[in-house]
Amino acid sequence: MADPKGNKLLVNLGASQVRCRLKGFGHGVRKVQSAGRHRAVIIHTAIGRHLQELEARFADVGFFTTESPLDHLEKGSGDSMRLGDFSKQADSYRRARPTYPDTLVELLVADARVGPGDPVVEFGAGTGIFTRLLVERKFRVTAIEPNDQMRIQSDVPDARWLNGTFEVSGLENASQRWAVAAQAFHWADPQQSLPEIRRVLQPDGLFTVLWNDRANEKSEILSWTENAIRRHVPDYDEAYRNREWQVVLESTGDFTLVAHRAVSHVVRMSKQRYLELWKSHNRLNTIAGPVRFAALLLEITEHLEQQQVEDLEVPYRCESWSARRRG
Numbered sequence: 001m002a003d004p005k006g007n008k009l010l011v012n013l014g015a016s017q018v019r020c021r022l023k024g025f026g027h028g029v030r031k032v033q034s035a036g037r038h039r040a041v042i043i044h045t046a047i048g049r050h051l052q053e054l055e056a057r058f059a060d061v062g063f064f065t066t067e068s069p070l071d072h073l074e075k076g077s078g079d080s081m082r083l084g085d086f087s088k089q090a091d092s093y094r095r096a097r098p099t100y101p102d103t104l105v106e107l108l109v110a111d112a113r114v115g116p117g118d119p120v121v122e123f124g125a126g127t128g129i130f131t132r133l134l135v136e137r138k139f140r141v142t143a144i145e146p147n148d149q150m151r152i153q154s155d156v157p158d159a160r161w162l163n164g165t166f167e168v169s170g171l172e173n174a175s176q177r178w179a180v181a182a183q184a185f186h187w188a189d190p191q192q193s194l195p196e197i198r199r200v201l202q203p204d205g206l207f208t209v210l211w212n213d214r215a216n217e218k219s220e221i222l223s224w225t226e227n228a229i230r231r232h233v234p235d236y237d238e239a240y241r242n243r244e245w246q247v248v249l250e251s252t253g254d255f256t257l258v259a260h261r262a263v264s265h266v267v268r269m270s271k272q273r274y275l276e277l278w279k280s281h282n283r284l285n286t287i288a289g290p291v292r293f294a295a296l297l298l299e300i301t302e303h304l305e306q307q308q309v310e311d312l313e314v315p316y317r318c319e320s321w322s323a324r325r326r327g
Contacts, residue, residue: 004030004031004043005043005045006028006030006031006043006044006045007043007044007045007046008041008042008043008044008291009041009042009044009054009055009058010035010039010040010041010042010291010294010295010298011039011040011041011042011058012038012039012058012298012302013038013039013040013058014034014038014039014040015032015033015034015040017040018032018040018042018058019032021057021058022042022057025053025054025057027046027050027053027054028044028045028046028047028050028051028054029042029043029044029046029054030043030044030045031043035291035292035294035295039232039295039298039299041291042054082286083282083283083286083287084187084282085147085282086126086147086149086150086280086282087147087148087149087150088149089279089280089281089282089285090127090147090149090150090152090153091153092276092277092279092280093126093127093150093153093280094127094129094153094154094155095273095276096269096273096274096276096277096279096280097126097127097129097183097212097277097280098129098212098267098314098316099129099130099132099133099267100129100130100133100182100210100212100318101263101264101265101318102133103263103265104210104261104262104263104318104320105133105137107261107263108180108208108210108261108320108322109137111206111208111258111259111261111322112177112178112205112206112208112322113206114139114177114178116137116138116139117138117139117140118139118140118177118178119139119140119142119175119176119177120134120139120140120141120142120176120177120178120179120180121141121142121143121144121169121171121176121178121179121180121200122134122141122142122143122144122159122179122180122181122182123144123165123166123169123179123180123181123184123185123188123193123197124144124145124166124181124182124183124184124185124187124188125143125144125145125150125154125159125161125182125184126145126147126150126154126182126183126184127150127153127154127155128143128154128155128156128159129182129183130180130182130183130210131143131154131156131159132156134159134180135156135158135159139178141156141158141159141160142159142160142161142162142171142176143156143159143160143161143162144162144163144164144165144169144170144171145161145162145163145164146163146164146165148163151163165188165193166181166184166185166187166188166189166192166193166196166197167188167189167192167193167196168196169196169197169200171200172200173199173200174199174200174201174202174203175200175202176200176201176202176205177201177202177205178201178205178206178207178208179197179200179201179205179206179207179208180207180208180209180210181207181208181209181210182209182210182211183210183211183212184209185209185240186211186240186243190248190249190251190252191251191252194207194249194251194252194254194255195252195254197254198254198255198325198326201325202325203325203327204324204325205324205325206258206322206323206324206325207249207255207322207323207325208320208321208322208323209245209249209320209321209322210318210319210320210321211240211318211319211320212316212317212318213241213316213317213318213319214314214315214316215264215315215316215317218315219312219313219314219315221274221304221307221309221312221314222314222315224303225278225300228296228299228300228303229284229296232288232292232293232295232296232299233284233287233288233292233293233296235287236283236284236287236288238283245321246260246321246323249321249323250323253326254325254326255323255324255325255326256323256324256326257321257322257323257324258322258323258324259320259321259322260319260320260321260322261319261320261322262317262318262319262320263317263318264315264316264317264318265315265316265318266313266314266315266316267313267314267316268311268312268313268314269311269312269313269314270310270311271304271309271310271311271312274300274304274312274314275297275300275301275304277314278296278297278300279297
């Protein structure tokens with residue numbers, strides 16, 4: 001049976017406790033359903049004084065409210081996110097995602113044997129975080145990004161932006177000296193994308209993939225957040241973290257690995273940026289669905305407030321793999 005239409009009130013109590021508190025309150029409450037451990041969603045049509053009375057019943061435990069109908073937020077509905085589609089997260093992505101350490105970028109540039117004026121392409125350029133680092137080094141940069149909203153959010157006008165993918169770039173044969181994919185290649189189909197990237201690279205050209213991975217073990221806040229994610233979204237996993245990228249890059253015979261590098265760095269963030277960081281996480285948002293993700297974000301917010309955290313340091317380990325074009 002489909003859930004009744006209405007607005008939602010997400011409260012910090014289990015569903016059975018919420019039902020007990022609502023006994024005798026009949027003003028527009030249509031359904032109570034669980035939203036994870038010690039969380040419940042009240043679907044309601046209460047307005048005005050009745051809405052105030054409803055919220056007052058949960059003021060002591062805290063609640064999160066929205067005027068959007070819950071049926072618009074359920075997984076599979078028109079407003080839910082799709083895996084790999086950052087359209088609804090582009091703004092958060094631009095504002096929250098970290099840059100990459102200069103130490104590593106300089107090592108990668110040396111590995112690629114490129115200099116000012118050389119043609120360089122970034123696949124899956126997103127909002128241009130790594131693109132900016134390439135432009136600053138005076139390369140002739142082409143940024144390929146398939147998502148309209150991500151391209152709109154970019155602010156790197158000195159790069160040439162194209163609507164394309166790893167598998168179909170639209171670039172000419174042997175037109176690029178270096179190809180890069182920052183925080184993106186896990187979305188690609190290696191069997192189709194690696195031959196395409198080889199096609200656009202000049203002989204002996206390099207293809208580099210890299211990721212900023214949060215160093216959860218080095219941060220109390222990150223460790224706490226990771227545990228919160230496990231409680232709220234136990235079916236979540238970060239798909240790319242344990243992949244053997246050397247094997248992937250060499251799997252089609254188009255490339256041979258030449259360098260694997262890793263550099264640690266720390267990004268200082270405001271509390272709001274830290275929350276935006278999780279909003280920008282497509283895989284987590286999609287797997288969790290809107291109800292579970294809202295509950296998770298509320299708990300993170302409350303934890304930061306309880307700990308009186310206004311700014312925090314987020315440690316990362318930036319890891320890269322570079323492979324040389326064969327033939």
